[in-house]
Amino acid sequence: MERQILQSLQSWPWQPSQSGRWKQDFGPKANFKKQQVKIPETWEGFPSCSHQLLELLRGKTETLRDFEAVECLSLWYDSDRGASHALHVDDLWLWGQRIVGVSLQSPSIFTFFDPVNSVCVRVPLPQRSAYLINGRVRVDWQHGILAEDIWGPRVAMTFRELTEPMAQTELGRQALERAKLPGARGFQRSRVCGGCFGLFLL
Numbered sequence: 142m143e144r145q146i147l148q149s150l151q152s153w154p155w156q157p158s159q160s161g162r163w164k165q166d167f168g169p170k171a172n173f174k175k176q177q178v179k180i181p182e183t184w185e186g187f188p189s190c191s192h193q194l195l196e197l198l199r200g201k202t203e204t205l206r207d208f209e210a211v212e213c214l215s216l217w218y219d220s221d222r223g224a225s226h227a228l229h230v231d232d233l234w235l236w237g238q239r240i241v242g243v244s245l246q247s248p249s250i251f252t253f254f255d256p257v258n259s260v261c262v263r264v265p266l267p268q269r270s271a272y273l274i275n276g277r278v279r280v281d282w283q284h285g286i287l288a289e290d291i292w293g294p295r296v297a298m299t300f301r302e303l304t305e306p307m308a309q310t311e312l313g314r315q316a317l318e319r320a321k322l323p324g325a326r327g328f329q330r331s332r333v334c335g336g337c338f339g340l341f342l343l
């Protein structure tokens with residue numbers, strides 16, 4: 142399944158992200174500072190491989206039985222660019238309690254930090270493992286990936302749900318419907334004389 146997922150992700154362009162990472166983002170677009178959210182017209186759902194993966198994850202624990210992902214974010218940590226992910230708490234206004242992710246291609250270590258008590262906990266992330274961030278760890282602890290813990294190319298796929306108030310808005314309902322679509326289709330981009338063209342893969 143890992144190979145299948147990694148292959149399918151190659152159908153989409155990787156966008157440059159922060160701290161040596163690349164990303165592919167499928168979901169609503171938010172301006173967290175202004176607390177505004179939009180549904181991009183071009184967003185056609187998640188890569189089809191992610192539906193199968195989500196089904197598998199939902200079956201792993203009772204806590205995920207009713208998990209309805211609204212965002213699928215793939216991150217590629219490029220070891221050649223010293224990739225890392227600074228300590229942070231995922232946004233609490235838009236994203237709900239549970240954050241689910243899988244680690245592909247190479248292992249790493251999740252660093253958790255409790256700023257109130259200055260406690261640090263390091264959690265190994267084996268290749269092909271899944272994690273669930275939930276409860277107090279989601280809210281009171283920061284999490285991140287240190288550059289020294291990226292030993293090769295690592296791909297993380299993270300799924301997020303909406304907060305309950307957001308899920309009940311018209312926009313939230315539309316976003317959840319969009320996320321359930323059978324699967325976005327990737328395309329490959331080539332630059333020709335400064336322009337772009339899209340080629341759909343069947």
Ligand SMILES: O=C(O)CCC(=O)C(=O)O
Pocket residue numbers: 214216226231242243284285286297298299
């Ligand atoms: O690389 C990971 O698995 C964590 C990603 C993460 O914390 C995030 O995208 O907010």
Ligand SMILES: [Fe+2]
Pocket residue numbers: 229230231284
């Ligand atoms: Fe995060």
